[in-house]
Amino acid sequence: MNNRVLIVEDHKTTAEILTKIAQKLGFEVEVMSSLADLTASLIEDKAYFCACVDFHLPDAHHGEAIDQTVAAKIPTFVLTGRLDEQVRQKVMTKAVVDFILKETVHSFDYVGKLLTRLKRNMQVNILVVDDSLSVRKYLRTLLERQNFTVIEAVDGLDALALLAETPQIKVVITDYEMPNMSGVELTSKIRRKHPHEKIAIVAISSSNNAMLTARFLKNGANDALNKPFDAEEFYTRIFRNLEYIEQIEEIEFAANHDYLTKIKNRRCFFELSNQALKTANKPSALALLDLDHFKAINDTYGHEAGDIILVQAAQRMAAHFKDGIVARLGGEEFCVLLPETSIDEALGRFEFLCHHFDSFEFKVLTQSLNVTTSIGLVEISQQDLSTALKQADEALYAAKEHGRNQVVQYGQSI
Numbered sequence: 001m002n003n004r005v006l007i008v009e010d011h012k013t014t015a016e017i018l019t020k021i022a023q024k025l026g027f028e029v030e031v032m033s034s035l036a037d038l039t040a041s042l043i044e045d046k047a048y049f050c051a052c053v054d055f056h057l058p059d060a061h062h063g064e065a066i067d068q069t070v071a072a073k074i075p076t077f078v079l080t081g082r083l084d085e086q087v088r089q090k091v092m093t094k095a096v097v098d099f100i101l102k103e104t105v106h107s108f109d110y111v112g113k114l115l116t117r118l119k120r121n122m123q124v125n126i127l128v129v130d131d132s133l134s135v136r137k138y139l140r141t142l143l144e145r146q147n148f149t150v151i152e153a154v155d156g157l158d159a160l161a162l163l164a165e166t167p168q169i170k171v172v173i174t175d176y177e178m179p180n181m182s183g184v185e186l187t188s189k190i191r192r193k194h195p196h197e198k199i200a201i202v203a204i205s206s207s208n209n210a211m212l213t214a215r216f217l218k219n220g221a222n223d224a225l226n227k228p229f230d231a232e233e234f235y236t237r238i239f240r241n242l243e244y245i246e247q248i249e250e251i252e253f254a255a256n257h258d259y260l261t262k263i264k265n266r267r268c269f270f271e272l273s274n275q276a277l278k279t280a281n282k283p284s285a286l287a288l289l290d291l292d293h294f295k296a297i298n299d300t301y302g303h304e305a306g307d308i309i310l311v312q313a314a315q316r317m318a319a320h321f322k323d324g325i326v327a328r329l330g331g332e333e334f335c336v337l338l339p340e341t342s343i344d345e346a347l348g349r350f351e352f353l354c355h356h357f358d359s360f361e362f363k364v365l366t367q368s369l370n371v372t373t374s375i376g377l378v379e380i381s382q383q384d385l386s387t388a389l390k391q392a393d394e395a396l397y398a399a400k401e402h403g404r405n406q407v408v409q410y411g412q413s414i
């Protein structure tokens with residue numbers, strides 16, 4: 001992704017505030033203060049993530065700078081101190097991403113939100129379903145302006161096939177009247193497999209049919225737009241529906257992950273492991289890992305240092321067992337399930353991890369520390385997860401008793 005934001009603004013303080021907002025979000029910033037600057041810099045030759053352009057500049061009173069950034073295919077949003085209907089119309093016909101009225105501090109908050117949205121949109125796939133090529137083209141133009149990836153389907157059958165092979169699709173925009181299957185039928189079919197909070201369906205129907213809007217909504221559409229629609233309203237509805245999906249995703253993530261290390265939490269570990277064990281055709285391996293003398297680390301270097309080590313340890317385990325289910329059970333205790341993995345293979349891999357921890361330097365604030373881990377390992381063939389965890393815990397206890405920094409396999413003498 002290109003990471004540069006172009007700011008075209010003659011007011012120094014405003015340019016400084018915008019620069020800070022963009023930099024805080026991780027963007028590089030280039031500021032120009034006039035149309036002349038813009039013309040001289042040959043922006044066509046450079047790539048920008050987006051441009052934030054003042055409608056009124058000392059040498060461009062009517063938004064001429066906007067024409068230049070739009071012509072250079074830079075997603076452009078416009079800042080203006082005055083917004084009457086005439087200016088609004090003029091700005092929107094220029095194919096911009098959005099416009100912002102410089103009124104209050106909230107306007108600047110909105111700039112931050114817009115930059116974040118544009119960045120997030122790059123990960124979002126939107127499926128446009130319409131039998132009319134011109135409508136598909138128009139919607140594609142509107143959506144690509146906002147950095148979305150657009151996939152087109154010519155009818156409902158095509159749409160269902162594309163949905164099945166593209167799990168990244170988060171929004172479906174569908175027309176009503178299409179060959180093979182109506183938009184309402186398509187909506188209902190999508191809903192049988194994908195709930196509202198996973199895929200948003202936005203229906204587009206003609207303005208003279210209020211009943212159709214209701215049918216779409218009753219059959220599972222999240223939202224409906226009447227033709228002809230305004231680009232601003234279209235964007236607002238797409239964003240609102242996406243934000244709903246993203247908020248649910250955030251809640252789900254928080255419910256399933258540990259707040260500190262961001263790896264899976266205890267609840268999620270049990271759920272995923274029980275599922276994996278149910279379908280396993282071969283024995284699996286389960287390990288409990290506990291960092292050694294962690295209290296002493298907290299006492300010597302502080303709780304913050306302890307937190308940093310927990311995060312790094314979790315990252316190491318997750319990277320080492322990409323094929324397994326890795327979770328933080330609480331405190332300095334972690335758990336790993338390797339489905340359908342023989343105990344001998346698992347033993348080798350956990351011994352390797354143990355050795356890796358021993359030789360790895362954890363970077364904590366200004367220091368490098370060594371932290372070791374003790375591991376209790378057990379094979380799961382017939383017993384349930386709770387029993388296996390108790391057995392792994394016994395093995396872990398033995399590993400601690402026998403000097404720490406080692407793997408002990410349940411049932412094996414040391």
Ligand SMILES: Nc1nc2c(ncn2[C@@H]2O[C@H](COP(=O)(O)OP(=O)(O)OP(=O)(O)O)[C@@H](O)[C@H]2O)c(=O)[nH]1
Binds near residue numbers: 307332
């Ligand atoms: N920094 C930090 N410390 C934590 C967290 N959760 C638990 N701890 C600390 O982890 C330490 C665990 O100490 P103990 O159970 O005595 O175990 P230990 O010192 O690692 O000793 P052994 O397990 O016997 O090697 C305690 O000091 C807890 O306060 C956390 O989220 N962050």
